[in-house]
Amino acid sequence: MNRWKLEWLRLVRTKRWLAILGVFVLLGILAPVTAYFLPRLVPATTGSIRIEVLPPHPYDGIAYYVDNALALGVFVAIIAAVSPFTVDAHRGLSLFYRSRVPNAGKLIIPKYLVVLAATLVSFVVGLILCWGETSLLLGHIALGRVLLGSILSCTYIAFALALSLALSSLLRAVLPALGFTVAFLLVIPFLGASSLAARWIPSNLVGSVGTIAAGGGFSSYGPAAGMTVSATVILVFFSIFLVERIRDSL
Amino acid sequence: MIRTTHLIKRYGTVTALNDVNVAIPKGSIYGLVGANGAGKTTLLAILAGLLQATEGSLDRDAPGSRIGFCPDVPEFEPWLTPREVLRLACGLRKHEADEERIAAMLTQVGLEESMDRRVEGFSRGMTQRLAVAAALIDDPAVIILDEPCSALDPEGRAEILSLIGTYQRRASVILSSHALSDVQLICSNIGILQQGSLIWQGKLDTLLRDHVKPVWRIRLHGGAAAVAIVLRSQPWVLNVTEHGNNEIELEASSIAHAEEQIAPVLSRAHAALVALEPVGSDLENILERVVSSITSVKKKPSRRPVGHIPSGPASDEEEDEA
Numbered sequence: 001m002n003r004w005k006l007e008w009l010r011l012v013r014t015k016r017w018l019a020i021l022g023v024f025v026l027l028g029i030l031a032p033v034t035a036y037f038l039p040r041l042v043p044a045t046t047g048s049i050r051i052e053v054l055p056p057h058p059y060d061g062i063a064y065y066v067d068n069a070l071a072l073g074v075f076v077a078i079i080a081a082v083s084p085f086t087v088d089a090h091r092g093l094s095l096f097y098r099s100r101v102p103n104a105g106k107l108i109i110p111k112y113l114v115v116l117a118a119t120l121v122s123f124v125v126g127l128i129l130c131w132g133e134t135s136l137l138l139g140h141i142a143l144g145r146v147l148l149g150s151i152l153s154c155t156y157i158a159f160a161l162a163l164s165l166a167l168s169s170l171l172r173a174v175l176p177a178l179g180f181t182v183a184f185l186l187v188i189p190f191l192g193a194s195s196l197a198a199r200w201i202p203s204n205l206v207g208s209v210g211t212i213a214a215g216g217g218f219s220s221y222g223p224a225a226g227m228t229v230s231a232t233v234i235l236v237f238f239s240i241f242l243v244e245r246i247r248d249s250l
Numbered sequence: 251m252i253r254t255t256h257l258i259k260r261y262g263t264v265t266a267l268n269d270v271n272v273a274i275p276k277g278s279i280y281g282l283v284g285a286n287g288a289g290k291t292t293l294l295a296i297l298a299g300l301l302q303a304t305e306g307s308l309d310r311d312a313p314g315s316r317i318g319f320c321p322d323v324p325e326f327e328p329w330l331t332p333r334e335v336l337r338l339a340c341g342l343r344k345h346e347a348d349e350e351r352i353a354a355m356l357t358q359v360g361l362e363e364s365m366d367r368r369v370e371g372f373s374r375g376m377t378q379r380l381a382v383a384a385a386l387i388d389d390p391a392v393i394i395l396d397e398p399c400s401a402l403d404p405e406g407r408a409e410i411l412s413l414i415g416t417y418q419r420r421a422s423v424i425l426s427s428h429a430l431s432d433v434q435l436i437c438s439n440i441g442i443l444q445q446g447s448l449i450w451q452g453k454l455d456t457l458l459r460d461h462v463k464p465v466w467r468i469r470l471h472g473g474a475a476a477v478a479i480v481l482r483s484q485p486w487v488l489n490v491t492e493h494g495n496n497e498i499e500l501e502a503s504s505i506a507h508a509e510e511q512i513a514p515v516l517s518r519a520h521a522a523l524v525a526l527e528p529v530g531s532d533l534e535n536i537l538e539r540v541v542s543s544i545t546s547v548k549k550k551p552s553r554r555p556v557g558h559i560p561s562g563p564a565s566d567e568e569e570d571e572a
Contacts, residue, residue, distance in 0.1 A: 003342065009329070091323065092324045
């Protein structure tokens with residue numbers, strides 16, 4: 001059995017895959033329905049104040065999905081990932097792996113990539129379900145453009161998981177790592193308030209699918225995408241460095 | 251040969267190991283003994299390459315990939331079976347997992363009926379058996395076992411110790427244990443750690459020979475006074491103490507004299523012998539004596555106990571002997 005199969009078994013036997021896939025599928029089903037019924041729901045719930053919601057556009061279904069998937073869906077994926085990412089949380093397990101794996105990279109990379117792959121597949125499955133239901137309820141939208149736009153969302157997911165990996169490696173405890181990851185992901189969009197940083201922050205990519213599906217270009221997302229990919233790579237290497245370095249308290 | 255030279259390990263201001271010069275002959279079974287907090291686990295982790303020393307050096311004639319390590323409190327993924335754990339242990343080092351060997355190893359450690367059961371329901375003893383199997387599965391050149399029998403019942407201890415004993419000469423085995431009887435049973439060499447310092451190391455036989463007092467307890471079915479008179483008349487007897495009518499404690503001038511002479515003398519005295527046993531010859535007593543003698547030497551530097559290696563690696567003579 002190799003390290004990749006180990007991580008695959010972890011995903012399957014602990015039913016982490018079910019949690020990850022389940023949340024994205026659920027969001028994929030609910031988003032177009034929400035977009036479809038929102039104009040009817042909002043006036044009914046606001047009492048005497050008259051609020052008019054414009055009729056939903058097909059892109060709204062996709063946008064709702066992506067917004068929720070990159071918040072709630074990624075949160076569930078992080079919950080599933082933090083425990084295996086925290087290599088040194090269990091001393092006995094840590095010693096077993098460290099005594100058999102020549103360097104931390106060989107331990108960390110499969111953990112990260114297997115969870116990332118499961119999350120990306122789940123995200124795309126949810127997106128395709130969302131697209132199908134959107135086509136039925138709200139009108140046709142080109143699947144090719146939707147999938148093209150999802151590439152940028154995928155880089156954001158990779159970044160979020162890399163952030164949780166780095167914090168797990170740094171803090172070496174599951175709950176603090178989870179808490180700090182969520183806190184960082186919530187704080188990052190506020191950096192967009194600064195006009196200097198606005199174009200560069202990873203959370204800019206959250207709205208990219210709707211824009212690109214509507215015919216927009218990639219160019220406006222270039223700086224954020226570049227920053228997100230660079231930060232992801234740096235965070236993964238930082239995690240390897242930390243796990244390799246932290247030996248003295250085993 | 252595994253050797254450390256002037257090894258020091260500090261955790262902040264706490265010195266866990268202080269100038270440790272351990273020398274483990276190739277193919278030996280080396281027992282590392284000492285009280286809690288003596289530094290055994292730290293030393294084993296350094297020998298396994300899992301921890302870096304603050305100062306000093308480690309020479310090891312086997313690469314990290316040929317070391318089998320069993321931690322004091324082993325853990326495994328609860329959703330794996332023992333068979334999968336051993337496949338993983340091989341796979342992590344890119345060794346071919348031999349299914350027959352895996353089954354045989356699990357049988358040897360007493361897990362034959364739990365091979366395909368998930369680890370999550372295992373007792374501490376079963377987990378420890380699995381950890382020993384994982385350390386041994388890919389035929390390592392160096393086997394490092396930190397308290398490998400601490401969670402096992404007497405039968406389990408005997409099985410695991412017997413298995414470890416089969417690796418003598420095939421591999422260099424280093425094991426730590428609180429149960430000195432375990433060490434006495436299978437180890438050829440021994441190192442005593444006290445408060446981070448290696449206060450004695452060498453062959454176990456040497457330790458026993460140099461620190462066993464030539465004192466015997468003779469249990470009789472009555473008539474102790476008459477037997478004591480006969481014993482006191484022997485030139486090799488230094489002291490005879492009667493304990494009631496059924497027990498005598500005898501101190502001889504040497505172990506050899508006593509071993510040769512006690513039985514004939516008792517026979518001539520028509521003693522109704524119930525039992526004859528050496529006093530304080532078990533490892534616990536000997537270690538207590540060694541530790542106290544070292545402590546007294548530290549207070550009075552002019553005296554030096556036999557077998558004490560104050561600092562520096564074991565002599566070549568010792569290596570050759572091993």
